[in-house]
Amino acid sequence: MIAIDLIQQTAEQLMDKAAIEIPDDYLTGLQAAAATEEGDLSSFVLQAMLDNYTAAKEDRRAMCGDTGVPRWFVKMGNAAQIEGGMCALETALRRATARATNGVPLRPNRVHPLWRTDHNNNVGIGAPEIEYGFEPEGDWIDLITVHKGGLFGTDYRMLFPSDGIEGIKRFYLDCLVAFGKRGLACQPAIIGIGLGGSKDTCMVLGKRAATLRTVGSRNSDPKIAALEEEFKELGNSIGMGAMGFVGKNMVIDCNIEVGYCHTGGMQMSVHAFCLSSRRAVARLWPDGRVAFRTDPDWFTPYQRRETVDWSPQEQEATA
């Protein structure tokens, strides 16, 4: 049984870490970008961002004033049990979100869509989102918080098999060019692409590809992994850099996730996880141990399984 107080306390720490500490994989990616950037203005911007991450950590203040919309992903081993049950878990995550909003502090971004009611704590109807995943082994839970910006850089389109890779590339470039101008997407970003599923799951796949995979990770399907490399290069060949200034760094990495879709369609979504790619992860065990990390490690073989029954051997054979 995992103690509910430990969950809330850990969740508060995660909110703090996500808002303040840029994950190492993104930092390394941005340092590499800064080393190659030649545009006067975009070089200045990248250096300012690197200084900003340092300032955030030194001062323990949020790296960006727009602290995004905090959300939660909960991954559970099949044998995990939560003290008080799943509703207690959700209450703990809502409490942690509200407390950290005033504690860090975060910007109270969440408002009612029509009445603009602001509870000043990032909690409200459907907020924060809490999504779940499961793994066949283990009695632990992983708490993952992502504070993604909310307004620009994301789009969806229903494509069809006849659009092919050429159509996928077109929509990808359209998104980068459209939202890259003036730096609306706060690039260079981790670009997540969702392919397939239905409209809603396609958006979910793309968002998770952007937020729950790290810079340098590759899809387990080698052909998709090759596309990821190709799309990263393609995005960086536009000639656009940070803030939409002339430059060569638009995409820190490109992650693609797929889901089976209707035979007539080829849904596509594009998401940009910005210069403040905020995510923090902790694994909690029933004996009270907590281990913090920054890699959500969401897309395990189990999450990408293709077979009816779960069979690790069969999955490996198809991969």
Add this chain to the structure above:
Amino acid sequence: MKPREVRLSTTPTPEEIANLRLGDIVYLDGLLYTAREGVYMRALEDKANIPMELASASAANFHCSPAATIREDGSFDMGAVTATASFRFAKWLPDWMAKTGAKLIIGKGGMSSKDYKAYFVPNGAVYLSTVGYGTGALLGRGVEAVEAVHWHEELGLAQAMWVIRCNRMGPFIVASDLDGNCLFERENAQISKNLDRVYVGTKPAVLKRFGETDDRNDEVIG
């Protein structure tokens, strides 16, 4: 070439503004205030009295909601500050500038050269963009004090009017000048020259959408 750095007052003289060039890096001293849709609607549409002396106290309007909280004792805790995209406020800015004498509009992404020529230049005002975006911690270091927060009960913390005393707050980038030139449009034009080449090997979607453009010189804002 390294961009030029300038220190600027939030109540700048006309000469100081005229001296600014596109792409200059600016650090601000003095009082600035946040105002976005909530403040604009309350002041311009509901005709509420603006609770500070503009523009003598401050001529710098920041399109920003800070990551901040009001402590129980009434003092403020302001961590990071970052701008929000300004193009959404074009509807109110001409009236706001006329009413308040704002000379520095600070935000994310700038406005169009059409906006600059129509009401920035006649008001002797320029646009400063934040950098990144998201140098919130660096900008937070430039907050010497939070002097006041107005209308937080009516508008919520994110939309309230925060009055900030800054000390070398920055960096910001000069994104418009008194000729109405737009830094972002200059960069767009440069980048557009390369786009046809980048799009080789792609094709338009078989299913079109209403309002769709294939002219990649277009912007999605505005």
